[in-house]
Amino acid sequence: MCERCNYAEMLEGHGVDPTPLRQAVLRSIGEESRPLAAVEIIAAVRDQMSINKVTLYRILDLLVDRGLVKRLSAGDRAFRYGMGETRHHPEHPHFVCSQCGVMECLEPDLLPAGIRKFQIKGKRIIKHVDVRFEGICESCLKARM
Amino acid sequence: MCERCNYAEMLEGHGVDPTPLRQAVLRSIGEESRPLAAVEIIAAVRDQMSINKVTLYRILDLLVDRGLVKRLSAGDRAFRYGMGETRHHPEHPHFVCSQCGVMECLEPDLLPAGIRKFQIKGKRIIKHVDVRFEGICESCLKARM
DNA sequence: TTGGGCTTGCAACTCAGTTGCATACACATT
DNA sequence: AATGTGTATGCAACTGAGTTGCAAGCCCAA
Known part of the structure; x- marks a missing residue:
């Protein structure tokens, strides 16, 4: 969504250790104009580094819990994940x-x-x-x- | 929802053969004031007769397709099924x-x-x-x- | 009575996500 | 250096909700 977001800073600002995987997950979500399914996020992250799906789901749980990410239901069986609310969003x-x-x-x-x-x-x-x-x-x- | 509904008639009116299982499924949904998950419907139907879960899902697909029933997403991973729109609903x-x-x-x-x-x-x-x-x-x- | 079509059942499968447990790495304490 | 504690990640197996493939039962028509 916004190219100028500093994802590491956002994570730290919410009390989350900005590991490379967490940054990559948040960046994948933040750089898209639409909410993504987990399978799309994992593909985007894997363009840059290796990640296990359990790790992805745990990172998503953490980000949703901290309000950085919103879990959305699309009416099908897979959740979508989009950026949480901020001034810009x-x-x-x-x-x-x-x-x-x-x-x-x-x-x-x-x-x-x-x-x-x-x-x-x-x-x-x-x-x-x-x-x-x-x-x-x-x-x-x-x-x- | 309405005690006076004739479920067999409703099924026939939508071009669906009113088998005992279809009537029981539609009745289970229709007699509740809230949309039910599949597991609740199967339990309700099984109070009266035996039904396989595949049959239930096929009946639900059919009823949703005919507009008698609405498939709703509750924000979790299980759909809810409620009565379709009519004058009374x-x-x-x-x-x-x-x-x-x-x-x-x-x-x-x-x-x-x-x-x-x-x-x-x-x-x-x-x-x-x-x-x-x-x-x-x-x-x-x-x-x- | 043979055949086609619909309804139901059973077993096995899929898909998205979760759990349990092990490993790896970081940083602090001795 | 050696040890401990905590957090992060990975792998295998599992779960829950729904689906697919295929067979059996039934009804009605030719």
Whole structure:
């Protein structure tokens, strides 16, 4: 997402030892404009260094736990991992192509106004809201013609 | 959801042969106020008759395909299955408890006004929008005290 | 009664992620 | 240098949810 991010600094700022693998995982996620599945992250990291899938999942757990990364559900059985919220990356809804399964980020203003102002509703506590649009992505549309 | 539903009729109305297992699956889903995971449906059906899990998944695929049932993602790795939209069951958002994982249906008016009026945005076609609230459910809240 | 099509069952498989345990490396203490 | 403690990583095996391949049972038509 942002070329100028210093991933080592981000990790340290969240109390995480910036090992090469953790930097590579966070960079792979941060340099993409869309949330990635674990299999895509592992492929991206392996372009540069070797990593075991268990290590990847443990790094992802850690980053999600620290809020650096967000675990997103795409409506299929594999989670997607995208950058957590910061000044440069405000909350936004996502789009999932029901044909090819790709997940894309949408503009934050597509989040219906006021949707963040949910309160205790009845006797539940509501903490987050997740808005996911589904349809056909641009490249699948092109491929149909 | 509704005691007065005639599940055999609903199946026939959607061009599906109303076998005992299909009726039992649809009834299990229809009589609950919240969407169920496959493991809960299989348990409910097995209170009355024997069913194999492959058969259950095939029936669920069929019912989802015919629009009688909606496949919902709860943010974990197991889908939930709830009744499809009808006059009695209008579209509504869902709530997922991040502690116990239960999924509940929320009031339709919690769907932000106008969220259904999404259009072709950029070069994508958007067909559906899925709104999922997350937090702590009533019974988990009680258990904390 | 033969054949085709639908429904169900069983075993084995897939896929994404997890667990248990071992190894490796870093840094501190003796 | 030797030892210990903690964290990071790897490998093999496992889990849970769902899928595939194939066979058996059943019904109705020709």
